Amino acid sequence: MDQENLKKLLGELKEGLKSIYKSRLKGVxxxxxxxxxxxxxxxxxxVLVVLDTFEPSxxxxxxxxxxxxxxxxxxxxITISKVxxxxxxxxxKETPFLDNVREEAxxx
Numbered sequence: 001m002d003q004e005n006l007k008k009l010l011g012e013l014k015e016g017l018k019s020i021y022k023s024r025l026k027g028v029x030x031x032x033x034x035x036x037x038x039x040x041x042x043x044x045x046x047v048l049v050v051l052d053t054f055e056p057s058x059x060x061x062x063x064x065x066x067x068x069x070x071x072x073x074x075x076x077x078i079t080i081s082k083v084x085x086x087x088x089x090x091x092x093k094e095t096p097f098l099d100n101v102r103e104e105a106x107x108x
Contacts, residue, residue, distance in 0.1 A: 001045075001078055006034060009045065009076045010108040016068040017049060026050040026087045029105035036104055044079035047108070048101055050090045058084055 001009070014028045032046030033039040054061055061084045069080045090098065 001034075001039070001076065005076060006030075006045070009072055009078075009080075010047075013047065013068070013072055013080065014108045016072070017065065020064060020068065021051065024052045024055075026052055027090070028108040029101065030108055031101045031105050032081075035106045044081050047080060047082050048090075048105065049082055049084045050087050051084060052087050054084065054086065 010028070010030060017025050017028060027048075027050035029048040029050070030046065031048055033043045034045055049061075049065075051061065062082070065082060069082055073080050085098070
C-alpha cells in the first residue's frame, strides 16, 4: 500500500473509532512494518488503539470495532490488525510488546 492510501485508511479508521468511542478514545498509533517502513506485499496494518478503559472487556472492544475494521480492510484490500490497550497501561506498563510499540509508534 502506498503512503497516500495508508494515510487515507488511517484517517478513516481514526474517525470511525472516534465515532464509536467518543471521549473514551485516547490515541491511535501505527506500529509494525508500516511504521518502520519495512512493509512488503504480505504485510498487514498494525494499529494500537488506546482507550480509557475496557467496557466491559477486551473482547467486547474487539467486537465493537469489528465491522469498521472489516469495511476498511475490504475497501483498501489489506488486513488491519488492531490491538487495544488501556491508557494507564500505555503510559506506565513496561512489557516487551509495549516498549517496542512505543519506540516505533506513529500517531494516526
